[in-house]
Amino acid sequence: MSRASLDKDPHEVAAMFDGVSAGYDRANSVMTFGFDRRWRTTTSRVLDARRGERVLDLAAGTGVSTAEYARNGAWCLAADFSLGMLRSGKHRRVPMVAADALHLPFADESFDAATITFGIRNFVDTKAALEEIARVVKPGGRLVICEVSTPTFPPIRFLYRRFILWIMTLLGRFASSNPEAYTYLAESMLAWHDQRSLAQIIANAGWTKVEWLNLTFGVVAIHRAQKPTRRPDHHP
Template structure:
Protein backbone atom coordinates (compact mmCIF):
# COMPACT_ATOMS: atom_id res chain seq x y z
CA UNK A 1 0.00 0.00 0.00
CA UNK A 2 1.32 3.45 -0.88
CA UNK A 3 1.93 6.51 1.27
CA UNK A 4 2.86 9.99 0.16
CA UNK A 5 5.85 12.06 1.27
CA UNK A 6 6.02 15.70 2.23
CA UNK A 7 7.05 16.68 -1.30
CA UNK A 8 3.35 15.91 -2.01
CA UNK A 9 3.78 14.42 -5.44
CA UNK A 10 0.21 14.52 -6.82
CA UNK A 11 0.33 10.97 -8.15
CA UNK A 12 1.57 9.61 -4.82
CA UNK A 13 -1.04 11.56 -2.85
CA UNK A 14 -3.85 10.40 -5.16
CA UNK A 15 -2.65 6.78 -4.96
CA UNK A 16 -2.47 7.00 -1.17
CA UNK A 17 -6.05 8.27 -0.90
CA UNK A 18 -7.25 5.70 -3.42
CA UNK A 19 -5.80 3.07 -1.10
CA UNK A 20 -7.60 4.29 2.04
CA UNK A 21 -10.88 5.34 0.38
CA UNK A 22 -13.00 2.37 1.43
CA UNK A 23 -12.59 2.98 5.16
CA UNK A 24 -11.56 6.63 5.15
CA UNK A 25 -14.64 8.18 6.77
CA UNK A 26 -14.76 5.55 9.49
CA UNK A 27 -11.04 5.91 10.22
CA UNK A 28 -11.41 9.70 10.32
CA UNK A 29 -14.13 9.53 12.94
CA UNK A 30 -12.10 7.13 15.06
CA UNK A 31 -8.91 9.14 14.66
CA UNK A 32 -10.55 12.44 15.67
CA UNK A 33 -12.61 10.81 18.45
CA UNK A 34 -15.79 11.94 16.71
CA UNK A 35 -14.81 15.62 16.53
CA UNK A 36 -14.87 15.51 12.72
CA UNK A 37 -18.67 15.79 12.83
CA UNK A 38 -18.53 18.90 15.02
CA UNK A 39 -15.93 20.50 12.75
CA UNK A 40 -18.05 19.75 9.69
CA UNK A 41 -21.11 21.32 11.34
CA UNK A 42 -19.12 24.43 12.29
CA UNK A 43 -17.76 24.72 8.75
CA UNK A 44 -21.27 24.44 7.30
CA UNK A 45 -22.41 27.29 9.54
CA UNK A 46 -19.55 29.54 8.43
CA UNK A 47 -20.08 28.62 4.76
CA UNK A 48 -23.80 29.38 5.07
CA UNK A 49 -24.65 27.87 1.68
CA UNK A 50 -28.06 29.07 0.56
CA UNK A 51 -30.69 27.95 -1.96
CA UNK A 52 -29.74 29.02 -5.48
CA UNK A 53 -26.01 29.16 -4.77
CA UNK A 54 -23.37 27.03 -6.46
CA UNK A 55 -20.71 25.72 -4.09
CA UNK A 56 -17.46 23.96 -4.96
CA UNK A 57 -16.36 21.49 -2.29
CA UNK A 58 -12.74 20.86 -3.20
CA UNK A 59 -10.71 17.88 -1.94
CA UNK A 60 -14.13 16.56 -0.96
CA UNK A 61 -13.11 12.92 -0.70
CA UNK A 62 -16.22 10.77 -0.46
CA UNK A 63 -18.49 13.82 -0.40
CA UNK A 64 -19.45 13.57 3.27
CA UNK A 65 -18.91 17.32 3.66
CA UNK A 66 -20.64 18.10 0.34
CA UNK A 67 -23.83 16.39 1.42
CA UNK A 68 -23.73 18.35 4.69
CA UNK A 69 -23.43 21.70 2.85
CA UNK A 70 -26.20 20.80 0.38
CA UNK A 71 -28.80 20.40 3.13
CA UNK A 72 -29.56 24.13 3.02
CA UNK A 73 -30.66 23.90 -0.61
CA UNK A 74 -27.50 25.02 -2.41
CA UNK A 75 -26.16 23.10 -5.41
CA UNK A 76 -22.90 21.63 -4.09
CA UNK A 77 -20.29 19.89 -6.25
CA UNK A 78 -17.77 17.45 -4.78
CA UNK A 79 -14.39 17.66 -6.52
CA UNK A 80 -11.37 15.48 -5.76
CA UNK A 81 -8.41 14.06 -7.68
CA UNK A 82 -8.75 10.63 -6.05
CA UNK A 83 -11.05 8.43 -8.14
CA UNK A 84 -11.13 5.94 -5.28
CA UNK A 85 -12.55 8.54 -2.91
CA UNK A 86 -15.20 9.68 -5.39
CA UNK A 87 -16.19 6.10 -6.17
CA UNK A 88 -16.56 5.31 -2.46
CA UNK A 89 -18.90 8.29 -2.07
CA UNK A 90 -21.23 7.61 -5.02
CA UNK A 91 -24.01 6.59 -2.65
CA UNK A 92 -24.24 10.11 -1.21
CA UNK A 93 -26.15 11.34 -4.24
CA UNK A 94 -24.23 14.59 -4.73
CA UNK A 95 -22.68 15.61 -8.07
CA UNK A 96 -19.01 14.66 -8.29
CA UNK A 97 -16.12 15.43 -10.60
CA UNK A 98 -12.45 14.44 -10.71
CA UNK A 99 -10.41 17.64 -10.60
CA UNK A 100 -6.92 18.93 -9.87
CA UNK A 101 -6.95 21.98 -7.58
CA UNK A 102 -4.17 23.61 -9.59
CA UNK A 103 -6.04 23.24 -12.90
CA UNK A 104 -9.75 23.36 -12.18
CA UNK A 105 -12.00 22.40 -15.13
CA UNK A 106 -14.41 25.28 -14.58
CA UNK A 107 -14.96 28.66 -16.19
CA UNK A 108 -14.08 31.91 -14.45
CA UNK A 109 -16.59 33.10 -11.83
CA UNK A 110 -18.53 29.80 -11.88
CA UNK A 111 -19.23 29.46 -8.15
CA UNK A 112 -20.68 31.54 -5.35
CA UNK A 113 -18.41 29.86 -2.81
CA UNK A 114 -15.60 27.32 -2.52
CA UNK A 115 -14.65 25.27 0.50
CA UNK A 116 -11.93 22.80 1.51
CA UNK A 117 -12.03 20.61 4.60
CA UNK A 118 -8.79 18.92 5.70
CA UNK A 119 -7.45 18.77 2.17
CA UNK A 120 -5.53 21.94 1.43
CA UNK A 121 -2.40 20.73 3.19
CA UNK A 122 -2.16 17.92 0.63
CA UNK A 123 -1.82 20.30 -2.33
CA UNK A 124 1.64 20.42 -3.86
CA UNK A 125 1.44 24.23 -4.25
CA UNK A 126 -0.93 25.83 -1.74
CA UNK A 127 -0.70 29.39 -3.05
CA UNK A 128 -1.20 28.35 -6.67
CA UNK A 129 -4.30 26.38 -5.63
CA UNK A 130 -5.70 29.36 -3.71
CA UNK A 131 -5.17 31.57 -6.76
CA UNK A 132 -6.84 29.03 -9.04
CA UNK A 133 -9.80 28.75 -6.66
CA UNK A 134 -10.16 32.54 -6.73
CA UNK A 135 -10.43 32.34 -10.51
CA UNK A 136 -13.52 30.11 -10.43
CA UNK A 137 -15.33 31.98 -7.62
CA UNK A 138 -17.35 35.04 -8.60
CA UNK A 139 -16.45 38.53 -7.33
CA UNK A 140 -17.94 38.87 -3.86
CA UNK A 141 -17.93 35.09 -3.45
CA UNK A 142 -16.63 33.23 -0.42
CA UNK A 143 -13.81 30.89 0.50
CA UNK A 144 -14.05 28.70 3.62
CA UNK A 145 -11.20 26.40 4.68
CA UNK A 146 -11.28 24.02 7.63
CA UNK A 147 -7.87 22.57 8.41
CA UNK A 148 -5.63 21.41 11.23
CA UNK A 149 -3.82 24.28 12.90
CA UNK A 150 -1.74 25.30 15.91
CA UNK A 151 -3.17 25.63 19.45
CA UNK A 152 -2.37 29.11 20.70
CA UNK A 153 -1.96 28.19 24.37
CA UNK A 154 1.51 26.75 25.02
CA UNK A 155 0.62 23.83 27.34
CA UNK A 156 -2.20 22.70 25.06
CA UNK A 157 0.08 23.03 22.04
CA UNK A 158 2.64 20.82 23.80
CA UNK A 159 0.02 18.19 24.69
CA UNK A 160 -1.39 18.27 21.17
CA UNK A 161 1.95 17.77 19.45
CA UNK A 162 3.44 15.26 21.90
CA UNK A 163 0.48 13.13 22.88
CA UNK A 164 -2.86 13.85 21.20
CA UNK A 165 -1.55 13.88 17.65
CA UNK A 166 0.33 10.63 18.24
CA UNK A 167 -2.79 9.03 19.72
CA UNK A 168 -4.86 10.17 16.75
CA UNK A 169 -2.30 8.76 14.33
CA UNK A 170 -2.17 5.44 16.18
CA UNK A 171 -5.94 5.10 16.10
CA UNK A 172 -5.92 5.95 12.39
CA UNK A 173 -3.32 3.27 11.71
CA UNK A 174 -5.30 0.67 13.65
CA UNK A 175 -8.54 1.38 11.81
CA UNK A 176 -7.19 2.03 8.31
CA UNK A 177 -6.62 -0.32 5.40
CA UNK A 178 -3.32 1.51 4.79
CA UNK A 179 -1.63 2.17 8.16
CA UNK A 180 1.49 3.67 6.53
CA UNK A 181 -0.58 6.49 5.07
CA UNK A 182 -1.26 7.84 8.54
CA UNK A 183 2.46 8.42 9.01
CA UNK A 184 2.26 10.95 6.18
CA UNK A 185 -0.90 12.52 7.63
CA UNK A 186 0.81 13.05 11.00
CA UNK A 187 3.86 14.60 9.34
CA UNK A 188 1.70 16.91 7.24
CA UNK A 189 -0.16 18.08 10.36
CA UNK A 190 3.07 18.91 12.20
CA UNK A 191 4.54 20.87 9.30
CA UNK A 192 1.38 22.79 8.35
CA UNK A 193 1.57 26.59 8.97
CA UNK A 194 -0.24 28.25 11.85
CA UNK A 195 -3.40 30.33 11.58
CA UNK A 196 -1.77 33.69 10.82
CA UNK A 197 0.65 32.26 8.25
CA UNK A 198 -2.18 30.57 6.35
CA UNK A 199 -4.26 33.77 6.53
CA UNK A 200 -1.38 35.73 4.98
CA UNK A 201 -1.04 33.12 2.25
CA UNK A 202 -4.76 33.38 1.47
CA UNK A 203 -4.58 37.19 1.37
CA UNK A 204 -1.62 37.10 -1.03
CA UNK A 205 -3.54 34.81 -3.41
CA UNK A 206 -6.26 37.25 -4.42
CA UNK A 207 -8.62 37.07 -1.43
CA UNK A 208 -9.68 39.82 0.98
CA UNK A 209 -11.30 40.15 4.42
CA UNK A 210 -9.42 37.08 5.67
CA UNK A 211 -10.26 35.94 9.20
CA UNK A 212 -10.17 32.73 11.17
CA UNK A 213 -12.04 30.94 13.92
CA UNK A 214 -10.28 28.48 16.24
CA UNK A 215 -11.98 25.18 17.04
CA UNK A 216 -10.95 22.70 19.76
CA UNK A 217 -8.40 25.09 21.32
CA UNK A 218 -6.89 25.86 17.90
CA UNK A 219 -6.04 22.29 16.93
CA UNK A 220 -8.36 23.03 14.01
CA UNK A 221 -9.19 26.41 12.49
CA UNK A 222 -11.71 27.70 9.97
CA UNK A 223 -10.44 30.45 7.66
CA UNK A 224 -12.92 32.60 5.78
CA UNK A 225 -12.24 35.07 2.96
CA UNK A 226 -13.99 36.97 0.17
CA UNK A 227 -13.07 37.48 -3.46
CA UNK A 228 -12.86 41.25 -4.04
CA UNK A 229 -15.56 42.80 -6.19
CA UNK A 230 -14.46 43.83 -9.66
CA UNK A 231 -13.59 47.50 -10.01
CA UNK A 232 -15.68 49.57 -12.36
CA UNK A 233 -13.83 50.52 -15.57
Protein backbone atom coordinates in the same frame (compact mmCIF):
# COMPACT_ATOMS: atom_id res chain seq x y z
CA MET B 1 2.10 3.45 -3.38
CA SER B 2 1.22 3.08 0.30
CA ARG B 3 2.32 6.43 1.63
CA ALA B 4 2.90 9.86 0.11
CA SER B 5 5.87 12.03 1.01
CA LEU B 6 5.77 15.57 2.32
CA ASP B 7 7.03 16.67 -1.11
CA LYS B 8 3.38 16.10 -2.05
CA ASP B 9 3.80 14.68 -5.50
CA PRO B 10 0.21 14.75 -6.82
CA HIS B 11 0.36 11.19 -8.12
CA GLU B 12 1.68 9.87 -4.79
CA VAL B 13 -0.95 11.75 -2.79
CA ALA B 14 -3.77 10.59 -5.07
CA ALA B 15 -2.54 6.98 -4.88
CA MET B 16 -2.33 7.19 -1.10
CA PHE B 17 -5.90 8.47 -0.79
CA ASP B 18 -7.08 5.81 -3.21
CA GLY B 19 -5.60 3.29 -0.79
CA VAL B 20 -7.36 4.62 2.31
CA SER B 21 -10.67 5.54 0.69
CA ALA B 22 -12.59 2.45 1.83
CA GLY B 23 -12.38 3.27 5.54
CA TYR B 24 -11.45 6.95 5.43
CA ASP B 25 -14.57 8.46 7.01
CA ARG B 26 -14.67 5.83 9.76
CA ALA B 27 -10.99 6.32 10.57
CA ASN B 28 -11.40 10.10 10.75
CA SER B 29 -14.23 9.80 13.25
CA VAL B 30 -12.22 7.37 15.37
CA MET B 31 -9.07 9.51 15.37
CA THR B 32 -10.88 12.75 16.16
CA PHE B 33 -13.17 11.12 18.76
CA GLY B 34 -16.15 12.33 16.72
CA PHE B 35 -15.08 15.95 16.64
CA ASP B 36 -14.87 15.86 12.82
CA ARG B 37 -18.67 16.02 12.69
CA ARG B 38 -18.77 19.09 14.92
CA TRP B 39 -16.09 20.80 12.84
CA ARG B 40 -18.03 20.16 9.62
CA THR B 41 -21.22 21.50 11.21
CA THR B 42 -19.46 24.72 12.23
CA THR B 43 -17.87 25.02 8.79
CA SER B 44 -21.31 24.67 7.24
CA ARG B 45 -22.61 27.54 9.35
CA VAL B 46 -19.67 29.76 8.36
CA LEU B 47 -20.11 28.86 4.69
CA ASP B 48 -23.84 29.59 4.91
CA ALA B 49 -24.59 28.05 1.50
CA ARG B 50 -28.12 28.89 0.40
CA ARG B 51 -30.65 27.70 -2.16
CA GLY B 52 -29.77 29.00 -5.61
CA GLU B 53 -26.03 29.16 -4.93
CA ARG B 54 -23.38 27.03 -6.61
CA VAL B 55 -20.66 25.81 -4.24
CA LEU B 56 -17.39 24.05 -5.08
CA ASP B 57 -16.29 21.62 -2.37
CA LEU B 58 -12.68 20.95 -3.28
CA ALA B 59 -10.68 18.01 -1.91
CA ALA B 60 -14.09 16.67 -0.96
CA GLY B 61 -13.01 13.05 -0.67
CA THR B 62 -16.07 10.84 -0.30
CA GLY B 63 -18.41 13.83 -0.33
CA VAL B 64 -19.33 13.70 3.35
CA SER B 65 -18.65 17.45 3.64
CA THR B 66 -20.46 18.18 0.36
CA ALA B 67 -23.64 16.53 1.61
CA GLU B 68 -23.42 18.57 4.82
CA TYR B 69 -23.02 21.86 2.97
CA ALA B 70 -25.91 21.11 0.57
CA ARG B 71 -28.48 20.65 3.33
CA ASN B 72 -29.93 24.15 2.95
CA GLY B 73 -30.61 23.66 -0.75
CA ALA B 74 -27.43 24.96 -2.40
CA TRP B 75 -26.05 23.06 -5.40
CA CYS B 76 -22.76 21.69 -4.07
CA LEU B 77 -20.20 19.91 -6.24
CA ALA B 78 -17.69 17.46 -4.76
CA ALA B 79 -14.32 17.67 -6.52
CA ASP B 80 -11.29 15.54 -5.70
CA PHE B 81 -8.26 14.17 -7.54
CA SER B 82 -8.58 10.74 -5.94
CA LEU B 83 -10.93 8.56 -7.96
CA GLY B 84 -10.92 6.02 -5.14
CA MET B 85 -12.31 8.56 -2.70
CA LEU B 86 -15.02 9.64 -5.12
CA ARG B 87 -15.99 6.04 -5.80
CA SER B 88 -16.26 5.38 -2.06
CA GLY B 89 -18.72 8.26 -1.79
CA LYS B 90 -20.85 7.44 -4.81
CA HIS B 91 -23.75 6.46 -2.55
CA ARG B 92 -24.13 10.09 -1.52
CA ARG B 93 -26.58 12.09 -3.59
CA VAL B 94 -24.21 14.88 -4.58
CA PRO B 95 -22.61 15.59 -7.97
CA MET B 96 -18.95 14.57 -8.15
CA VAL B 97 -16.08 15.28 -10.52
CA ALA B 98 -12.39 14.39 -10.62
CA ALA B 99 -10.35 17.59 -10.51
CA ASP B 100 -6.84 18.88 -9.83
CA ALA B 101 -6.83 21.96 -7.60
CA LEU B 102 -4.12 23.58 -9.73
CA HIS B 103 -6.02 23.09 -13.00
CA LEU B 104 -9.74 23.18 -12.24
CA PRO B 105 -11.98 22.07 -15.13
CA PHE B 106 -14.43 24.93 -14.66
CA ALA B 107 -15.09 28.22 -16.41
CA ASP B 108 -14.17 31.54 -14.84
CA GLU B 109 -16.59 32.76 -12.18
CA SER B 110 -18.63 29.54 -12.09
CA PHE B 111 -19.28 29.38 -8.33
CA ASP B 112 -20.70 31.60 -5.61
CA ALA B 113 -18.42 30.01 -3.01
CA ALA B 114 -15.64 27.47 -2.61
CA THR B 115 -14.68 25.41 0.40
CA ILE B 116 -11.91 23.01 1.38
CA THR B 117 -12.31 20.78 4.42
CA PHE B 118 -9.15 19.07 5.69
CA GLY B 119 -7.56 18.95 2.26
CA ILE B 120 -5.60 22.10 1.52
CA ARG B 121 -2.49 20.89 3.33
CA ASN B 122 -2.17 18.11 0.73
CA PHE B 123 -1.94 20.52 -2.22
CA VAL B 124 1.47 20.67 -3.84
CA ASP B 125 1.31 24.50 -4.13
CA THR B 126 -1.07 26.20 -1.69
CA LYS B 127 -0.88 29.72 -3.13
CA ALA B 128 -1.29 28.56 -6.73
CA ALA B 129 -4.32 26.49 -5.75
CA LEU B 130 -5.90 29.45 -3.99
CA GLU B 131 -5.33 31.60 -7.08
CA GLU B 132 -6.94 28.95 -9.27
CA ILE B 133 -9.90 28.73 -6.89
CA ALA B 134 -10.28 32.51 -7.10
CA ARG B 135 -10.51 32.20 -10.88
CA VAL B 136 -13.62 30.02 -10.72
CA VAL B 137 -15.36 32.00 -7.94
CA LYS B 138 -17.50 35.02 -8.79
CA PRO B 139 -16.41 38.49 -7.66
CA GLY B 140 -17.62 38.95 -4.11
CA GLY B 141 -17.77 35.17 -3.66
CA ARG B 142 -16.70 33.36 -0.52
CA LEU B 143 -13.84 31.06 0.41
CA VAL B 144 -14.08 28.88 3.53
CA ILE B 145 -11.26 26.57 4.61
CA CYS B 146 -11.40 24.17 7.54
CA GLU B 147 -8.01 22.71 8.35
CA VAL B 148 -5.82 21.55 11.21
CA SER B 149 -3.90 24.39 12.81
CA THR B 150 -1.76 25.33 15.81
CA PRO B 151 -3.29 25.16 19.30
CA THR B 152 -3.14 28.57 20.97
CA PHE B 153 -2.91 27.32 24.58
CA PRO B 154 0.72 26.27 25.27
CA PRO B 155 -0.04 23.09 27.28
CA ILE B 156 -2.48 21.90 24.61
CA ARG B 157 0.06 22.79 21.91
CA PHE B 158 2.73 20.75 23.68
CA LEU B 159 0.50 17.69 24.05
CA TYR B 160 -0.71 18.00 20.47
CA ARG B 161 2.78 18.10 19.01
CA ARG B 162 4.14 15.51 21.38
CA PHE B 163 1.49 12.84 20.93
CA ILE B 164 -0.47 13.48 17.69
CA LEU B 165 1.89 11.44 15.51
CA TRP B 166 1.85 8.48 17.89
CA ILE B 167 -1.94 8.59 18.42
CA MET B 168 -2.77 8.92 14.73
CA THR B 169 -0.41 6.15 13.76
CA LEU B 170 -1.85 3.85 16.44
CA LEU B 171 -5.49 4.59 15.66
CA GLY B 172 -4.85 4.48 11.94
CA ARG B 173 -3.45 0.97 12.35
CA PHE B 174 -6.74 -0.18 13.88
CA ALA B 175 -9.26 1.89 11.91
CA SER B 176 -7.70 2.30 8.48
CA SER B 177 -7.20 0.05 5.48
CA ASN B 178 -3.74 1.63 5.01
CA PRO B 179 -2.02 2.43 8.35
CA GLU B 180 1.18 3.81 6.76
CA ALA B 181 -0.78 6.56 5.08
CA TYR B 182 -1.78 7.93 8.47
CA THR B 183 1.84 8.46 9.41
CA TYR B 184 2.08 10.84 6.44
CA LEU B 185 -1.17 12.54 7.45
CA ALA B 186 0.08 13.09 11.00
CA GLU B 187 3.41 14.45 9.74
CA SER B 188 1.61 16.78 7.36
CA MET B 189 -0.44 18.11 10.27
CA LEU B 190 2.68 18.90 12.28
CA ALA B 191 4.35 20.58 9.30
CA TRP B 192 1.32 22.71 8.37
CA HIS B 193 1.07 26.51 8.73
CA ASP B 194 -0.33 28.21 11.80
CA GLN B 195 -3.43 30.39 11.62
CA ARG B 196 -1.73 33.67 10.78
CA SER B 197 0.63 32.15 8.22
CA LEU B 198 -2.22 30.53 6.30
CA ALA B 199 -4.18 33.77 6.43
CA GLN B 200 -1.20 35.54 4.85
CA ILE B 201 -0.98 32.95 2.05
CA ILE B 202 -4.69 33.40 1.36
CA ALA B 203 -4.27 37.18 1.19
CA ASN B 204 -1.21 36.86 -1.05
CA ALA B 205 -3.30 34.75 -3.44
CA GLY B 206 -5.62 37.72 -3.99
CA TRP B 207 -8.39 37.14 -1.47
CA THR B 208 -9.61 39.92 0.83
CA LYS B 209 -11.31 40.18 4.24
CA VAL B 210 -9.33 37.20 5.51
CA GLU B 211 -10.21 36.08 9.03
CA TRP B 212 -10.16 32.89 11.05
CA LEU B 213 -12.03 31.14 13.83
CA ASN B 214 -10.29 28.70 16.18
CA LEU B 215 -12.05 25.47 17.09
CA THR B 216 -11.09 23.07 19.90
CA PHE B 217 -8.29 25.27 21.32
CA GLY B 218 -6.94 25.94 17.81
CA VAL B 219 -6.37 22.30 16.93
CA VAL B 220 -8.56 23.19 13.94
CA ALA B 221 -9.23 26.61 12.42
CA ILE B 222 -11.74 27.88 9.89
CA HIS B 223 -10.45 30.59 7.56
CA ARG B 224 -12.90 32.77 5.67
CA ALA B 225 -12.17 35.21 2.84
CA GLN B 226 -13.83 37.00 -0.06
CA LYS B 227 -12.91 37.43 -3.69
CA PRO B 228 -12.59 41.16 -4.47
CA THR B 229 -15.47 42.70 -6.36
CA ARG B 230 -14.73 44.33 -9.66
CA ARG B 231 -14.09 48.03 -9.64
CA PRO B 232 -16.59 49.95 -11.75
CA ASP B 233 -15.28 51.09 -15.12
CA HIS B 234 -14.42 54.76 -15.32
CA HIS B 235 -15.08 56.54 -18.57
CA PRO B 236 -13.65 59.93 -19.44
